[in-house]
Amino acid sequence: MTVEFRELRRSFGGTVALDGLSLKIEQGELIALLGPSGCGKTTALRCVAGFERPDTGAVFIDGADVTRVPANRRDAGMVFQSYSLFPNLNVRDNVAFGLRVRRRPTSERHDRAAELLELVGLGGFGERYPHQLSGGQQQRVALARALALQPKVLLLDEPLSALDAKVRVSLREEIRRLQLELGITTIFVTHDQEEALSVADRVAVLKSGRLEQVGSPAEVYDRPSTPFVAEFVGTMNHLPGRVTGSTVEVFGQILPLDGTAPGEEVDVLVRPEAVRVTPSEDGHGFILASSFRGSIARLRVQLDGGGEVLADVPGHEAVRLAPGLKVDVTLVERPVLTAERTAVAAPVEPVG
Amino acid sequence: MSALVKNRRRGGGAGWLAAAPLLAVTLIAFGIPVAVLVIGAFSVEDGGLGFDNLSATMREPYIGSLWSSVKLSGVVAVLGAILGAFLAQAVLTSRSGLLREAVLTASGVLSNFGGVPLAFIWIATLGNSGVVTAALGLGAGALYNFWGLALVYLYFSVPLMVLVIAPALDGLKPQWREAAQNSGASTWQFWRMVGIPVLGPSLLGGGVLLFGGAFAAYATAAAMVGASVPLVTLQIADALTGNVLIGYENVALALSLDMIVIALLVMAVYLPLQKRSSRWLA
Numbered sequence: 001m002t003v004e005f006r007e008l009r010r011s012f013g014g015t016v017a018l019d020g021l022s023l024k025i026e027q028g029e030l031i032a033l034l035g036p037s038g039c040g041k042t043t044a045l046r047c048v049a050g051f052e053r054p055d056t057g058a059v060f061i062d063g064a065d066v067t068r069v070p071a072n073r074r075d076a077g078m079v080f081q082s083y084s085l086f087p088n089l090n091v092r093d094n095v096a097f098g099l100r101v102r103r104r105p106t107s108e109r110h111d112r113a114a115e116l117l118e119l120v121g122l123g124g125f126g127e128r129y130p131h132q133l134s135g136g137q138q139q140r141v142a143l144a145r146a147l148a149l150q151p152k153v154l155l156l157d158e159p160l161s162a163l164d165a166k167v168r169v170s171l172r173e174e175i176r177r178l179q180l181e182l183g184i185t186t187i188f189v190t191h192d193q194e195e196a197l198s199v200a201d202r203v204a205v206l207k208s209g210r211l212e213q214v215g216s217p218a219e220v221y222d223r224p225s226t227p228f229v230a231e232f233v234g235t236m237n238h239l240p241g242r243v244t245g246s247t248v249e250v251f252g253q254i255l256p257l258d259g260t261a262p263g264e265e266v267d268v269l270v271r272p273e274a275v276r277v278t279p280s281e282d283g284h285g286f287i288l289a290s291s292f293r294g295s296i297a298r299l300r301v302q303l304d305g306g307g308e309v310l311a312d313v314p315g316h317e318a319v320r321l322a323p324g325l326k327v328d329v330t331l332v333e334r335p336v337l338t339a340e341r342t343a344v345a346a347p348v349e350p351v352g
Numbered sequence: 353m354s355a356l357v358k359n360r361r362r363g364g365g366a367g368w369l370a371a372a373p374l375l376a377v378t379l380i381a382f383g384i385p386v387a388v389l390v391i392g393a394f395s396v397e398d399g400g401l402g403f404d405n406l407s408a409t410m411r412e413p414y415i416g417s418l419w420s421s422v423k424l425s426g427v428v429a430v431l432g433a434i435l436g437a438f439l440a441q442a443v444l445t446s447r448s449g450l451l452r453e454a455v456l457t458a459s460g461v462l463s464n465f466g467g468v469p470l471a472f473i474w475i476a477t478l479g480n481s482g483v484v485t486a487a488l489g490l491g492a493g494a495l496y497n498f499w500g501l502a503l504v505y506l507y508f509s510v511p512l513m514v515l516v517i518a519p520a521l522d523g524l525k526p527q528w529r530e531a532a533q534n535s536g537a538s539t540w541q542f543w544r545m546v547g548i549p550v551l552g553p554s555l556l557g558g559g560v561l562l563f564g565g566a567f568a569a570y571a572t573a574a575a576m577v578g579a580s581v582p583l584v585t586l587q588i589a590d591a592l593t594g595n596v597l598i599g600y601e602n603v604a605l606a607l608s609l610d611m612i613v614i615a616l617l618v619m620a621v622y623l624p625l626q627k628r629s630s631r632w633l634a
Contacts, residue, residue: 051530071533078534084527088549098535100545142531149536 001062001152001185002027003048008057010043010209017043018054019209030179030186031214032196035206036232041189044206045155048187050074061152077146078155082162083138085130091117091141092126098149116144119178136167143175147182154179154186160195172199193233197221205229223258227339230269237275237309238342239331241268248338251284251329258335266338272298274332275311277321283328285309292318301329386612392605405606414603417582418610421567424498424583428505429563433555435506436513436562437521443514444521456518459511466508471575474504496577504572509562516561520554553625560622564615584611 003025010018017040025031033041046052047059050071058067066074085094093100095116096109104112117123120140130138139159146154156175160168176199179186190196196203197217204214205228213225224230241250243261248254250268277287277299288308289300297318299311309329313321321327396402408414443455477484478500480492494500524547532542548555570585579586584607591604 049530049534051533071530072536072538074534076534078531080527080531082525082527084525084531086528086531086546086550088546097532097537097545101532101536101541145531145535 002060003153003185003187004060005044005047006058006060008044008047008054008059010040010047010052010054016209018047018057020057021206021209021211023204023211023214025185025187028183028185029201030176030188030199032188032190032200032203033206034190034193034196034203034233035212036191038208039206040209041191041206042157043209045078045157045187045189048074048153049076049078049155075149075152076155077149077151077153078157079139079142079146079159081158083130083135083142085138085141085145087130089129090126091122091128091130091133094130094141095144095148097145102149112148113144116147117141119147120144120174134167135163136171139163139171140174143178147178147184152185154184156186156188158189158191161190161192168195175199197233203233205232207232224337225259227269227337230337230339235272235310237270237272238267238339239270239309240307240341241266241336241338243338248336250336251331253331253333255331255333256335258337261338262340265341267341269337269339270309270331272310272312274334275309276330276332277301277311277313277327278330279321279325280328281326283326285327285329287321287323287325287327290318290321290323297321301327303329389605389608389612392602393609395602405602406609408603409606409610413582414584414587414607417587418584418607420498420582421584422614424502424505424581425563425566427502428509428566429559431502432506432509432513432562433517433559436510436558437517437551437555439510440514440518440521444518455514459514461511463508463512463515466569467571468575470504470507471572474500474507475576496580498581501573501577501581504576505566505569509565512565513558513562516558517551517554520551524550553622557622557626560618563618567611567615 005021005023008018008021009016015038017038019040021040021044023031023044033044035041043052047054047067048061050066050069050073054067058065060066061075085091086097089097092110092113095113099109099112113126114123117126120143122137122140122144125133125137125141130141133141139162142159159175160172163171172195175188188196188200197220200217202214203217203220205212205220207228213220213229215223220229220233224233230236239250241248243257243264243266246257248257248261248266248268250270255268273296284305285301285303287299288302291298292315295315296312297315299313299321301309301311303309311329393405394401394403396404409418439455443452446452474482474495476482478490478495479485480495482495484490485492485494495504528546528550529542532546537545568585570589573581573583574586574589588604588607591600591607
């Protein structure tokens with residue numbers, strides 16, 4: 001089943017949540033709607049679920065306009081951000097709630113609930129109540145409940161944001177496994193770029209109710225189409241540069257421009273992994289801080305001319321590249337994006 | 353581990369010590385009167401102990417007034433709980449902060465409005481010569497019966513229910529309703545399968561509170577209906593003051609004991625349910 005947003009607009013008082021959003025999600029695809037708070041991603045999802053009605057524009061599910069269809073008649077299963085299990089029902093009855101509403105026989109309800117609980121790895125939990133489950137288990141039950149009616153579309157509204165880091169990673173992998181197994185078209189709303197990049201077939205980045213870029217995770221990360229996407233997805237250094245024709249000079253290096261520059265004096269956007277750091281007595285900076293992250297170490301380098309730059313180096317080099325060491329900083333030669341010059345060029349994410 | 357246990361024990365002891373003044377006040381304010389009441393209820397004329405007084409409360413006119421009080425309290429509890437819950441839900445879902453504040457503040461005031469002043473405003477409004485009675489040409493005596501008294505009791509019971517049920521209604525997560533809708537449920541199905549069961553203990557708790565308030569009310573009834581509606585509180589007052597017959601003070605204490613037993617029975621239903629509800633709505 002496909003889902004399509006066509007020119008969706010929705011305002012709340014004077015606040016524009018959706019500003020002409022158009023996007024088509026293909027059959028069996030998992031798309032992540034990614035963006036900061038207030039970018040309209042949840043509003044878009046709620047328009048599919050039927051909890052919000054757009055001011056203008058339309059939502060199509062499998063080619064049918066469902067914009068005016070009430071929420072309880074749409075074929076879309078939803079998992080909410082906060083645990084939304086019914087506290088008065090046990091796990092089995094929560095999962096089978098939709099079937100009970102449709103007056104299916106008890107045996108069918110119980111069989112289906114058991115099957116789905118097995119699917120989400122909670123086989124023996126049917127008799128427990130929500131308050132007897134952990135957050136991760138509750139979200140698994142919510143996922144099973146959303147799938148109980150075999151919906152055309154699965155809607156996930158920041159389902160992992162209330163969970164701790166470890167559970168979040170395991171559950172997002174589980175969600176992806178289930179989605180691939182069932183082949184269900186899925187919209188996953190998140191503000192966590194790592195989450196979006198790791199589970200989605202495509203990532204749609206939203207800003208102020210508009211689509212900034214949609215593409216595969218690699219495409220969005222490696223070739224961001226706007227400075228906003230470049231900064232929002234991953235960590236980005238802002239380095240002062242001077243544009244000459246189709247190239248830009250930064251740290252004395254000449255790099256090709258990706259797209260057009262907003263002026264002559266610009267910020268060059270460079271990811272930490274595109275920054276090389278080599279120890280040098282005559283280097284033009286020194287390591288201010290180092291944060292070991294397992295496979296990599298993130299260094300914060302203070303430049304002699306002012307400003308700082310973040311650099312990712314292999315984790316095993318963390319000992320050698322210790323704080324206080326004089327270093328040279330160079331950039332990997334590849335086309336770079338530019339943005340308007342900011343007052344103080346600085347990386348967007350601290351070390352640590 | 354043992355140090356932790358020791359600390360906990362010490363903490364527990366300190367906790368009891370801190371609560372000692374409250375416990376002392378409770379003992380003096382409630383314990384001693386109950387003890388006096390129990391002793392009096394079981395004291396018979398020859399100076400010994402027996403069940404004569406309690407037996408007397410099980411006969412007319414006392415049993416009738418006890419039953420009448422239970423009926424009146426039951427009616428007030430049921431109607432007050434329903435009306436109060438609907439009013440609270442309407443106000444909380446109105447999305448008007450001002451209306452919410454106004455209604456909750458008014459409820460706080462009106463729920464404490466009772467006694468003779470309450471009787472007086474109703475007499476002045478719907479009594480035999482009341483303003484509304486005269487304006488609408490209503491017949492005399494409309495207020496001075498069982499249902500008139502129930503109406504007056506609802507005047508403070510409905511606001512009390514609004515105050516009691518509002519936090520519980522606030523505790524109903526909007527996501528539950530949306531999750532139910534998402535599973536295909538209509539509004540009624542949501543309330544039947546989720547909303548009312550979740551709120552049930554709180555509704556019952558509010559009802560118990562209203563029952564207790566109406567069951568124990570005295571001054572309003574005394575000022576309004578006198579002996580025309582037999583109520584246990586009026587009977588107790590008559591027996592204690594020797595208004596009709598003298599020497600029935602211990603029967604009054606036995607009637608009070610009956611009231612305590614009825615209140616305890618109602619509380620026994622309410623408390624476990626309330627515990628469950630608070631867990632759901634936390």
